[in-house]
Amino acid sequence: MNLFILTGAGVSAESGLGVFRGPGAALWKRYNPIRLATPEAFAHDPALVHDFYNTRRRNLIAASPNAAHVALARLEAELARRGGAFTLVTQNIDDLHERAGSKNVIHMHGELLKARCASCGAVRDCRDDLSVDSRCGCGGALRPHVVWFGETPLDTDEIYEALAAAEIFVAIGTSGAVYPAAGFVRAARARGRRCCELNLEPSGNAEEFDDRRYGAASEIVPSWVEEILAR
Structure with a gap:
């Protein structure tokens, strides 16, 4: 089989x-994905995007299968x-x-417990909060290793x-x-x-x-x- x-x-x-769509408190009913889950949002306000994913990362670490x-x-x-x-x-x-x-x-x-360099594309494990000061060895900014709207x-x-x-x-x-x-x-x-x-x-x-x-x-x-x- x-x-x-x-x-x-x-x-x-x-x-x-939380689920993203559907009845009740779905995430995209409570938050605007255009402000939190697009490359443009990260370029415009990386601190806001990091705050959203940092909270989700902490919730994931506390969760169990x-x-x-x-x-x-x-x-x-x-x-x-x-x-x-x-x-x-x-x-x-x-x-x-x-x-x-x-x-x-x-x-x-993608995976929430990983971070990706916005410059060189290198991916690393990440269980801690990210901020605008989080950097890759190449000097590029680190972002959540997740696929945002508009990405493949x-x-x-x-x-x-x-x-x-x-x-x-x-x-x-x-x-x-x-x-x-x-x-x-x-x-x-x-x-x-x-x-x-x-x-x-x-x-x-x-x-x-x-x-x-x-x-x-x-x-x-x-x-x-x-x-x-x-x-």
Whole structure:
């Protein structure tokens, strides 16, 4: 079995990390992404951008993986033992999949616990606050290693190769509104792959999926994993 899993903010919501879109206190309802998550915003007011991501970084360090993260790590390990293949692509910039034990994780939108030089592009681990005085060895300013609006997602060639090879495509906790990730289901369907959505509520492209299950990620993901492993 070859699985391609796409995860979004909904898989980490029960770990206390906010979602960006959707009902309730979604981040982009409370904050203006144009002022906080664009290269132009960083150039105009780097202190404000750093303050926003410093707060999120501290929240992430204090968070823990939930049952959904743990179940996906178990699925990856068991499929590997059985000779299967598993690719986990996440839109999330947290490291909760890795902390739960997942190995083959692609962060298409970057990683909050890393910093990148705005000049030379070097990436380093970062668990401390960043400021306008944070500098790379080359002298360039350090910025969060995250993909902002207007920037290109990371590792797209590797992602599409894995998607083309997969037998089953599964989207977990995604809004279905952010491209290119929202287009993965259509690409999978074009190849005749079975597609499954696991979400708190129907996504913006829910009609594209063959199998749709709704509820808290910590409940429906472990249940789905058990079904897969029982095959």
